[in-house]
Amino acid sequence: MVKAQNQSTDRPGINPGQSHAPAEPVVRSIGVESRSAPLSENITPNGESVRGGKPHTPHADQVADVHAELAGEQHVLGIEDFKLYYGKSRALHGITMQIPANKVTALIGPSGCGKSTLLRSFNRLNDLIESVRTEGRIRFHGQDIHDRRVDVIRLRKRMGMVFQKSNPFPMSIFENVVYALRISGEKRRSVLEEVCEKSLRGAALWDEVKDRLNQSALGMSGGQQQRLCIARAIAAEPEVLLMDEPCSALDPVATAKIEELIYELRGKFTVVIVTHNMQQAARCSDYTAFMYLGRLVEYGPTNTIFLNPHLKETEAYVTGRFG
Amino acid sequence: MAMTAYETYTRTKSQIMLGLCVAFTAIIIGVLGLVTGYLVSIGYKSVSVDFFTRNPVPAGADGFPGGMLNGIVGTLILIGLASLVGIPTGMLTGIYLAEYSSGSRMATYVRFIADVLTGVPSIVVGILGYELLVVPLGNYNGFAGALALAFIMIPLVARTTEEMLLLVPRSYREASVALGATKATTILKVVLPAAAGSVITGIMLAIARVAGETAPLLFTALASRFLVTNPIRPFPSLTVEIYNNAARSPYPEEHRLAWAGILILLLLIFALNLIVRMTARALTGKK
Ligand SMILES: Nc1ncnc2c1ncn2[C@@H]1O[C@H](COP(=O)(O)OP(=O)(O)OP(=O)(O)O)[C@@H](O)[C@H]1O
Ligand SMILES: [Mg+2]
Numbered sequence: 251m252v253k254a255q256n257q258s259t260d261r262p263g264i265n266p267g268q269s270h271a272p273a274e275p276v277v278r279s280i281g282v283e284s285r286s287a288p289l290s291e292n293i294t295p296n297g298e299s300v301r302g303g304k305p306h307t308p309h310a311d312q313v314a315d316v317h318a319e320l321a322g323e324q325h326v327l328g329i330e331d332f333k334l335y336y337g338k339s340r341a342l343h344g345i346t347m348q349i350p351a352n353k354v355t356a357l358i359g360p361s362g363c364g365k366s367t368l369l370r371s372f373n374r375l376n377d378l379i380e381s382v383r384t385e386g387r388i389r390f391h392g393q394d395i396h397d398r399r400v401d402v403i404r405l406r407k408r409m410g411m412v413f414q415k416s417n418p419f420p421m422s423i424f425e426n427v428v429y430a431l432r433i434s435g436e437k438r439r440s441v442l443e444e445v446c447e448k449s450l451r452g453a454a455l456w457d458e459v460k461d462r463l464n465q466s467a468l469g470m471s472g473g474q475q476q477r478l479c480i481a482r483a484i485a486a487e488p489e490v491l492l493m494d495e496p497c498s499a500l501d502p503v504a505t506a507k508i509e510e511l512i513y514e515l516r517g518k519f520t521v522v523i524v525t526h527n528m529q530q531a532a533r534c535s536d537y538t539a540f541m542y543l544g545r546l547v548e549y550g551p552t553n554t555i556f557l558n559p560h561l562k563e564t565e566a567y568v569t570g571r572f573g
Numbered sequence: 574m575a576m577t578a579y580e581t582y583t584r585t586k587s588q589i590m591l592g593l594c595v596a597f598t599a600i601i602i603g604v605l606g607l608v609t610g611y612l613v614s615i616g617y618k619s620v621s622v623d624f625f626t627r628n629p630v631p632a633g634a635d636g637f638p639g640g641m642l643n644g645i646v647g648t649l650i651l652i653g654l655a656s657l658v659g660i661p662t663g664m665l666t667g668i669y670l671a672e673y674s675s676g677s678r679m680a681t682y683v684r685f686i687a688d689v690l691t692g693v694p695s696i697v698v699g700i701l702g703y704e705l706l707v708v709p710l711g712n713y714n715g716f717a718g719a720l721a722l723a724f725i726m727i728p729l730v731a732r733t734t735e736e737m738l739l740l741v742p743r744s745y746r747e748a749s750v751a752l753g754a755t756k757a758t759t760i761l762k763v764v765l766p767a768a769a770g771s772v773i774t775g776i777m778l779a780i781a782r783v784a785g786e787t788a789p790l791l792f793t794a795l796a797s798r799f800l801v802t803n804p805i806r807p808f809p810s811l812t813v814e815i816y817n818n819a820a821r822s823p824y825p826e827e828h829r830l831a832w833a834g835i836l837i838l839l840l841l842i843f844a845l846n847l848i849v850r851m852t853a854r855a856l857t858g859k860k
Contacts, residue, residue, distance in 0.1 A: 375751055378743075380675055407753030417744035420767045430752040433762070479748070486752065 314346065315560045317550025320537065323350035326490060326520045327372060332386035334367055334376065341367045343544045344386065349490075354512060354521040356531035356552065359541035360567070365524040366414060368541070369492050372522070373409040374402050407434070410483030414494040414524075416476035418467035423459050426467045426478055430486035445485050452514075453481035454507035473504045480508065484515075491515060493523040497530065509534045528568055532556050540564045609839075616836030619829040624837070629798050629814070629830075638826040641834050643800045644814035647715075648841070650802065651794065651810055652784055654719035659726030659783075660776055666727065667734025667772075672760055684735075687728035698724050699792035707793055715804025718794025722783040729782065733775025737768040773853040780849075781842045787812040811838050 327349035334342040342364050349355050357365045367376070374395060376382040388395050395405055407430070418426050425432070427449050428442045436442060446463065450456040455477040459470070467478055476499050483491060493512075497505040512534045515521055525531050531538055531552065538555040540548045540563070548555065548564040559565045576584070623640045630639030666683065674680030698721050706717035741764050749759040765772070790796075794808035796817060801808055811834055819831035 373751055375747060378747060378750060403753050403755060406751055409751075411748075411751040413744065413748065413751075415744060417742070417748045419745060419748065419763050429749070429754075429762075433752065433754045433758050482748075482752070 314546035315548040315550075316347065316546075317548075317554060317560070319551045319554075320348060320350065320549065323348070323353065325349060326351040326391065327522075328387075328389040328392070329368075330387040330389070332368075332371065332388055333384065334364075334371060335381075335383045335385075336379070337381040341544050342371075345541075345546050347539060347546050347549055349520060349522055350537060351520050352517050353536040354516050354523060354534055356535035356538045357522065357524045357541060358526070358528070358531050358538060358567070359547075361526075363541045364544045365541055366494050369411075369494055369522060369524055372490070372492055373406045373411055375406075375411065377402070407486060408488050409490040409492055410486065410488035412476075412480050412483050412491070412493040412496045414498060416472060416479050416499060418470070418475050418478050418482070420466065420468055422464045423467050423470070423478060424463040427481050427485050429482060434486070449481040449485040450478075452484050452511060453477040454504070454511060455481055473500045476500055477504060477508070480511070484519075488519070490520045490522065493521065495524050495526060497525070497527065505530070528556070528570065540567060542567075612832070612836055612839070615829075616832040619833035620836060621833075624830070624833050628800055629818075631798075632824055632827075638818070638824065638830045641811060641814050641830065641837070643797060643809040644811035644834065645837065645841070646800055646802070647794075647797070647809035648784065648811040648838075650804065651715065651719050651722060651790070651808065652780060652845075654716070654804065655722035655726060655783055656776075656780060658720065659723035659779070660730055662723070663727040663730025663776075663779070664734050664772070666731035667738065668760060668765075670731065670735040671738035672756070672764070684732075687731050690724075690728040691732065694788075695725060695786050696788040696792075699789035702789060702793040713793065713795035713807040715794050715801070715806065715808030718790045718808055718810065719804065721789040721793045722786060725783050725786065725789065726779045729779040730776055733778070734768075734772050737771040737775060738764055740771070741767045770853060773849060777846050777849050780845060784842050784845070785812060785838065787816050791816070811841070 325348040329345050329347050329349075332342060332345045333340060345368060357368065359365055370376050371384065371388060372390075372395075376384070384396065390405065390408075393400065395402075419429065421429075424442075424446055427446045428436070431442060431445060447456060447460075450459060455474060458474060459478075467475065470478065476496060480493075480496060497508050500508065509530060512521055512523065516536070523531075523535065535552045537550065538552045539546055540555065540559075540561075542563065548559055548561050550560075554560075555564060556568050559568065621640075623636070624642075625640060625645065626642055627636065627640035628643045629641070630636045632638075666687070670680050670684060674683075702717050702721035702724070706720060707713055710717070745763050745767060746759055749763045750756075754762070790810050790813050794810060794813070796813045797807045797809040799809070815831045815834040815838065818827040818834065822828065822831075
């Protein structure tokens with residue numbers, strides 16, 4: 251694997267010195283009036299100490315190394331000692347981390363370490379899996395998403411999701427893109443058409459499909475299908491965009507377009523992206539979280555994680571020497 | 574390049590396998606062709622304009638043996654009524670089994686009962702219909718016949734619907750739910766349309782199956798020599814007309830009428846199949 255450090259020089263806008271002007275806190279209710287919104291809460295709500303400096307070795311019961319920079323951010327999602335079980339086997343072993351608002355956060359880690367599982371916990375998609383049981387908390391704008399009073403439909407409408415495998419519906423391209431609007435009851439043709447074009451442009455797909463919007467989405471190439479899924483996810487303008495290896499089926503040109511898109515979304519949306527591609531994480535994320543065997547190992551500014559990680563494991567993984 | 578003994582062996586084995594498959598397929602198609610050919614060759618001579626435009630005429634009367642207008646209309650109405658009850662009930666049961674029950678004990682029972690019902694001889698359904706719908710009403714009637722047919726359709730439709738819905742990839746459901754769709758919306762807008770083609774095929778097979786049923790109708794709708802459209806009364810059907818003319822008549826004219834009836838019944842089922850398939854294609858053709 252190419253060392254990530256080599257790529258780091260052409261990364262725009264993620265130098266640690268750059269000031270992130272915090273935006274106005276957006277606190278919208280997801281079914282209940284949000285209670286004390288821990289938007290500026292310390293990143294270590296469980297009293298974990300923020301470590302830094304010297305490399306050391308993590309072991310099973312050790313807490314994650316969360317860099318101090320994260321404390322200065324506003325947080326959209328707060329994950330507190332979150333555990334997830336598939337039946338009897340535990341896939342997530344007490345994750346504690348906060349996802350900063352309007353930033354791009356990358357989740358990296360070897361296959362099977364629980365990245366998809368964690369991502370799917372944010373919009374409670376794991377509810378669909380019979381055997382899943384969770385412990386701990388995930389807060390969205392301070393509100394526990396597992397609270398009985400939370401309207402999970404509204405929660406999901408505020409989070410777009412792009413899956414590891416592209417999954418367009420067996421409908422026309424147009425109907426795919428406007429699906430979220432349709433199910434919200436939007437009927438005005440002009441609105442639907444406008445959103446369709448905007449979203450397809452956003453996903454760098456418009457020029458390729460503008461003449462065949464009424465044809466089946468299943469007739470597109472794999473890469474086009476994935477970009478369609480991205481268009482579909484951003485059509486409803488969610489606050490948070492969850493992307494699970496969105497580029498794994500794309501060619502370099504399409505990948506570049508998607509990364510450009512992610513770069514443009516920064517500032518308006520919160521993006522959490524799972525990727526196996528170190529260069530991609532380095533190029534398009536502000537923060538990077540390294541996960542291993544269902545645990546968060548190290549979490550900090552992308553620059554630091556790639557160039558100067560605190561832990562040996564992180565360094566080994568990002569430089570491709572393990573994992 | 575010379576073949577090793579083992580290569581020769583596997584190659585020969587594969588060739589024998591292929592030969593057997595081709596041979597048995599040919600036998601099946603041959604038998605089917607024989608039956609159809611025989612049927613057509615006898616039946617077509619008896620198919621006349623009268624067959625479609627006249628009701629049966631008793632022996633000795635002018636125009637004997639008449640036609641089967643009553644049976645054709647009767648069967649169409651019975652199938653229509655049976656579908657009206659059987660398709661929605663069966664589909665809803667299938668949707669419940671595939672989407673809502675997920676391993677519950679209730680689902681296991683329902684599935685088991687549906688499978689048993691599929692195997693129950695249709696004459697049993699006829700007797701059940703007789704006891705439940707004919708005796709209480711005091712006379713044989715078309716509703717009893719239609720409900721008996723619906724009863725045969727429901728388990729067939731339910732199980733095919735369930736199986737076809739389960740074939741729809743989970744990723745479609747996840748994508749829809751992640752976009753904020755409710756379960757019902759997901760089923761109606763994504764899952765059912767994705768399975769529409771195969772569900773419709775299953776429904777077609779169920780309709781074809783009941784269109785050819787005779788035994789349950791003998792106990793429920795019975796028959797009528799007249800064109801009946803009110804299902805409260807004894808109700809004619811093509812199959813029972815065929816049965817009466819073929820098995821219970823001494824007259825060769827009526828035997829020929831039965832042959833014509835069989836041919837038309839086959840064509841009717843074939844036409845129904847074609848129509849539904851074409852509508853289904855037109856509906857989902859926009860893909
Ligand atoms: N539906 C499921 N049922 C049972 N176990 C599961 C299920 N989905 C995932 N797992 C298990 O949970 C663990 C984490 O899986 P997950 O899919 O989150 O990994 P990942 O980090 O996304 O891996 P990859 O990079 O290969 O996508 C794995 O050990 C996996 O076997
Ligand atoms: Mg994954």
